[in-house]
Amino acid sequence: MPTGKACVLEQFKASLQLRDYPLPVMIEPGAALVRTEMAGICGTDVHLWKGELPITLPVILGHETVGRIVALGDGLDRDWTGQRLSVGERVTWNSATSCGQCFYCAEKDQPTRCPHRRAYGIGYRCDQAPHFLGGYAEFHYLRPRTTIFKLPDDLPTEALIGAGCALITAIHGIERTGIGWRDRIVVQGAGPVGIAALAVAKSAGAGEVIVIGAPRHRLALAKRFGADHVIDIEAVGTPSERIGSVRQLTDGYGADAVLECVGAPSAVVEGMEMCREGGKYLVLGHYCDAGPVLWNPHVVTRKQLQVFGSWSSEPRHLKAAIEFLRATPNKFPFAEMVSHRFSLAQANEALAATASWNVAKSVIVPAHT
Ligand SMILES: [Zn+2]
Ligand SMILES: [Zn+2]
Numbered sequence: 400m401p402t403g404k405a406c407v408l409e410q411f412k413a414s415l416q417l418r419d420y421p422l423p424v425m426i427e428p429g430a431a432l433v434r435t436e437m438a439g440i441c442g443t444d445v446h447l448w449k450g451e452l453p454i455t456l457p458v459i460l461g462h463e464t465v466g467r468i469v470a471l472g473d474g475l476d477r478d479w480t481g482q483r484l485s486v487g488e489r490v491t492w493n494s495a496t497s498c499g500q501c502f503y504c505a506e507k508d509q510p511t512r513c514p515h516r517r518a519y520g521i522g523y524r525c526d527q528a529p530h531f532l533g534g535y536a537e538f539h540y541l542r543p544r545t546t547i548f549k550l551p552d553d554l555p556t557e558a559l560i561g562a563g564c565a566l567i568t569a570i571h572g573i574e575r576t577g578i579g580w581r582d583r584i585v586v587q588g589a590g591p592v593g594i595a596a597l598a599v600a601k602s603a604g605a606g607e608v609i610v611i612g613a614p615r616h617r618l619a620l621a622k623r624f625g626a627d628h629v630i631d632i633e634a635v636g637t638p639s640e641r642i643g644s645v646r647q648l649t650d651g652y653g654a655d656a657v658l659e660c661v662g663a664p665s666a667v668v669e670g671m672e673m674c675r676e677g678g679k680y681l682v683l684g685h686y687c688d689a690g691p692v693l694w695n696p697h698v699v700t701r702k703q704l705q706v707f708g709s710w711s712s713e714p715r716h717l718k719a720a721i722e723f724l725r726a727t728p729n730k731f732p733f734a735e736m737v738s739h740r741f742s743l744a745q746a747n748e749a750l751a752a753t754a755s756w757n758v759a760k761s762v763i764v765p766a767h768t
Pocket of ligand 1 (some may be wrong): 442443444462565
């Protein structure tokens, strides 16, 4: 029986183990088998590895993946946009699938809140067939209802993986918040989500974007992606100093919208003070429960703030991301973010590199030796 290799999280905070699993003999109607070309390592993978999110092990991590079609199940002949699919083609897909029929999917049009939603690389055990339900593997099985996108030849795999789930997360969050033309925006955080939020804010019409974060090489990347100002939290060390810097850069008013891409509760308290009166605040970075914070709700009433939350993304955001990456490779060079390549056997090093925050983006290339 033909098998494929996968790197498996069997125990939290322990080394991933290289395992062989049998490839599916039958592809269900509507499903597909793909050979993994590149899998991105997301910051969320580090949190999953540490056991900070409620998942059932063993799991093949990896929810940012590009692959080539090996086999298609009956009835699957077109991608989400209606383009014809065939064996050998390069595709990507949304990591999560929703049911399409529940209260949130069908009535409220918020499929990211579907209670039946499950994500590849997070929500599937890999000790049961079809096993290959995460990116850190030679193969990936795409279950029926997966929203698949054929990739245009002129879009490098690196661009898509470099942008990763951060870009589609930012597109969704900024869509929910709404950015006005020439708005002055603050992005808290210069990690992948912060850089993506900067790019989306700029292209959504923002006049000026101020990025707050560290270390210096991430702020340099923010500059490369068009940040008008950067505030280094290592140099401007206190919240009141940073709030003062934002005021200074916005004629004393504060930002029209502040986008939190940090994941630290204290950033929210600080960021709301960076909003102008009547401004908007987006909490985008809290994928993990980092605990509560002492906070005075009076600030929301007094400043007449609009506060937004956003979880993950919908298929249309991935479609938009593909078009966006294809149209703006020089302005927003996401492909350049892929800085470290690892083989499947080096998945632990890849994860450690992402955890260290010293690399822009590490990826697994199963064919890499
Ligand atoms: Zn992710
Ligand atoms: Zn649903």
